[in-house]
Amino acid sequence: MKKRSLAVALAAAMSMSLMSSVSAFAESSDVTLKLWVPEEAYEDTDAAVKAFDELHDEFNISYEIAILGIDEAPAMVETDADVAADIFYVPSGGIADMVSKGLLLPLAKDYDSIEADLPESALTAVTIDGLKYAVPFSPNTYFMYYNTDFYSEDEVKSLDTMMAKDFGDGKWNFSTQITNSWYAEMFFMGNGTTLFGEDGTDPTDCTFNNENGFNSGAYMIELAQNPKYLEDADGVGSSAFKSGNLGAITTGAWSAPDFREALGDKLSACPIPTANIAGNEVQLTNFVDFKTIAVKSNTAYPLAASQLAVYLCNPENSLIRYQNQGDVPVLMSLSQDPSIKEDVVANALNEQAALSCNQPSISQMGSYWDPMKAFGDGVYHGEITMDNLQEQLDALADSVTATLK
């Protein structure tokens, strides 16, 4: 309870500072804003914008909120930036591309109010050439849910321990998405291979085809062929997990409400496990991405929009978003909030985010997804075998670093 009051105090302090900072503007100006938020965030956003308007006497805000999924926003802004929302949710992975197209406004106003509270990785993910283009509010990565009927807390630490158990016909041990490039990198990144260099900024580097990469590929092939492994394509894994036929599954915080409803107390969560790849026990490592709020570059009201974007990600609103939509806050001050501290899912996500590496934010990342998916498809459907693995990994590395010129 103490920590929560801290958060509230922080929020209050921040609002005070907002008020003082804008006192220079005596009269209120009319501001028209449009926001894009996912379906579930509609009501909270509505309330938050009203509160923002209250706080800021200098603005007289009329606004419109339209429903749009977070990953639909980049394409939609690009189609027509004039009718696009002023403020929208966007995954940090899409920021570099949007910046290169000149669609995002760098944010400065009020940003210092939460900057110190943001972890380094989150700031890196939204910063390009020293300018911050979005406000992160929640880490977005997958971790592992498991059914306590299948596994104990110790067993879920190693994938090989998990796969070694036998639960009989019609039951699976583990499910992930080898055929999805957002999941499949975990076998490589943990095993000492790099994508776009150590810091994710070198567009010519991809070492998935070195010896370690070969061992990772071999591990994936073996896993895919294991009858106790279930490929989570089109929600197959989630259904099996909910019906109690699957021991563990990798997915994100968004699955938590469904799983809780289906499994109740049997549900637990933890970071993705280690795996024994070619004799070494390595921690599988995935990408972490952040959910952020950004402002379009051609907004007619850059001042109000930048301030509102920051306001929507302040501790108070982050906490509300966590309580109502399950988005675990990225703000460090909130991680000690009792409601978050006791949440196994939030804990698993936070632990996972600490283990994960930042998803590279250079625009060459656009060339990663399709080849990696093709590789995963090949592995899962048996077209990539030990015989042609090296050759296919070479093709993968070549394809990921390929340019038009």
Place this chain on the structure above:
Amino acid sequence: MDFETQESSVVKPVEYRNFFTIFTKGNIFSKLSYLIFGLANIHYGQVIKGLIFLLAELVYIFFMVTAGAGQIAQLSTLGTHTQEMVFNEEVGIYEMVPGDNSMLILLYGVIAIVITFAIAALWLLTIFSGDHARAFAESGRHVRNFREDVKSLFNDKIHFSFLAIPVVGISVFTVMPLLYMILMAFTNYDSEHQPPGNLFHWVGLENFKTLIASSERLSSTFWPVLGWTLIWGVFATFSCYFGGMILAIVINSKGIKGKKFWRTMFVITYAIPAFISLRFVATMLGERGIFNVLIQEWGWVESALPFLTNTTWARVSVIVVNFWIGVPVTMLMVSGILMNIPAELYESARIDGANPFVTFWKITFPYMLFVTTPYLISNLIGNFNNFNAIYFLTGGAPNSLDYFKGAGKTDLLVTWLYKLTKDSNDYNLAATIGIIIFVLSATFTLITFSRSGAVQNEEGFQ
């Protein structure tokens, strides 16, 4: 250029002039009408018509002066100022300083050019219209007044009124966008040069070279995709053609009762919008889709079949599913044609004791081929561009590491083109592929024309 139909009653021979003699032989009004639209019309009594022409000219000049000329001029560079973000110290925020938007420059330039061409066409029209008025007036005939001109739009000049909407509509929503697209193939409008943040510029034939002749990944994607597009086109077209024909012949053969009922059975597939049924079939064909569940339950196979995930399976699957969707249409069309085959042909064959198969090979099939060749070729072209069947069923999957990012083993040129614009924003490559698709279609159409020309001469098919 003859815009009037001939009239037979003669007072004095009507003497028309050609484009040059209108100027050389004409009086000052005819001469000036090259510069001032409709002057000759006004002089010879067609005041309203002339004023309308003049108004059009003035509007055009206004447009060019205020916007058009600048837009065309900008086409040469496609913009020079890049958008910038500037920090406003006073308020403490960044603000955008808009730059040139190459995409809009290209589009507006094209629009201005198309408008200029339209005005040029109008210019020719006014010159001949003026000469027409002069010729009628000089030969002592009645020069049509405005009311009569309007009336003629419903009679001898009906093509002007009836085609006005299509011509304007197609110019604005098809020709302009197409020109824009074609020009894009000669720029570097790719993922690295995206407006409004960046400018793009002209690169000449660079894209064609990269796509067709470079040894890079790109051309090693292009040729296999082109190959599969051709294979798909041929299989998809002919499987549906023969399937639909056989089905129609069976339904329409003597002794089948409830023809309407049977037709309805198949037409239901056609009546459900294709993308819905394709989405459903795609889920049915998944690894845990209902087909795989059932064939395992029925004991036909031991484990799931990779209908849409293995290259060969997926290619066969899309052709089979397309067969399912396409046969009903062909069936309906062939049913219509079958009704037109002269009954005497069958009667005489029956008297000669021909069995159904002989009748089919000797009468039905040749007749059908004769009538449907143009349809068949246009269908073939349609299938090369059959976006729906592929995109909604497999989305081009399975992806392959052999291909340039994003392209899959069932991708046709047209779906690859779509992905290039939608997913990777390489508009220049997509436009280049669009032009190549055009060349492909044009080639097949030329073949059709020579074929159907020969067919039309055989009017006496018996």
Place this chain on the structure above:
Amino acid sequence: MQMKDKVIIGLNLKYYMAAMVLAIVSGVSTLLPYASAEGKVILLLPLLLKLGGTSYVAVSFYAAAILAIATAVFSIVQYQKTSKRGVFAWQVISALNCVAWTSLLFVSKMVLEGAGIYGKFLNKNLSAGFWLGFVSAYLGLIFIMRVTGTNIGYILLTIMSIIWLFPILWIVLTAFREEQGYYVGYFIPHGFTFNNFVELFSHPEVLPFGKWWVNTLIVSAFGCVINTMIILMCAFILSRTRYPGRKTFMNVLMIIGMFPGFMSLIAVYNILKGLGLNQSLAALIIVGAAGAAMGYHVTKGFFDTIPKALDEAATIDGATRFQIFTKVTLPLSSSIIVYIVLGAFMGAWSDYIFPSMLFGDKQASYTVAVGLYWMTDFRRIDSYYTQFAAGALVVAIPIVILFVWLQRFYVEGLSGAVKG
């Protein structure tokens, strides 16, 4: 041979012998090995005793055995005392026999495993007895149909209809399925409900399906009227009048039609935006109408078949071109008009790519195609799958009704297509 001398009107007895032999083969096949797997060989009749009614699908086994024997017996009885009614009854039995043997292809695994006779059974384990029974049932039916002079096409039509309707049936079953979710491991739903349809219309703020439906109806209604008029006018000019530049115009249309249109959608969008029409239903109607003339071929082909003499006669009577169009050509064109109207109507219901780009975030303007596709997005598909099926039915039903009703015109119209 006794048969040769018999003549019964309406029966073609020269095929009788073949039919009878096949019927007997079919009967005999019940005595041959039915399946062999795991080193066990089993006959059909002893198998029946073992099944002992394990499940309702086992009925197929009894039916196949009984019908195979029945058809053999019937053929012999009829051989002695042939009557028209008797042969038709035999045909019915024979047809049922085919159904029974075919169903064995689908249920053998379930029944044999269910009865504990085999562990892992596959249809490739079926033996000579089954295949002989299966083939002779069909061949027998064909010959009996020859005898009765029934068109063999019925067999093909029945099989094809089942294949063609199978996916449709799945959509229907999904629409009425009580259990939600994307993948279910069974064909017949465990529970039926009307709720998916209710849900579709009861959340207008998140999923305004009713609004989408009305939008589409508006677009298709306007599209029908405007496009039909434009196509008719354009085809009339190109078919019934001659003027300079006519051929050029047709060639230009053809060349334009050969470019894939996708590319230029962004340009179309920007032009519409310049006209202040982006994100509106009117834009959809206007763009549809603007391109309508490109589809003139079919109608022109149809108009070409109307005798020129009619026009000439009307001209002599003092009719203008416009009057010829309205008073002579149109009254003769009801089937082609229905064809165009149906096409325009369906186009609005199934067009996806352009509307999806046009409307962007403006969900309230979506057409059903965009809306339904929105429901199949991977984030939503699992929760909306049954509603998606229900929505598909709501869209398809009006079209199916129109089609069934206007089928004749459509067939006539399409046959005009190839004359163009």
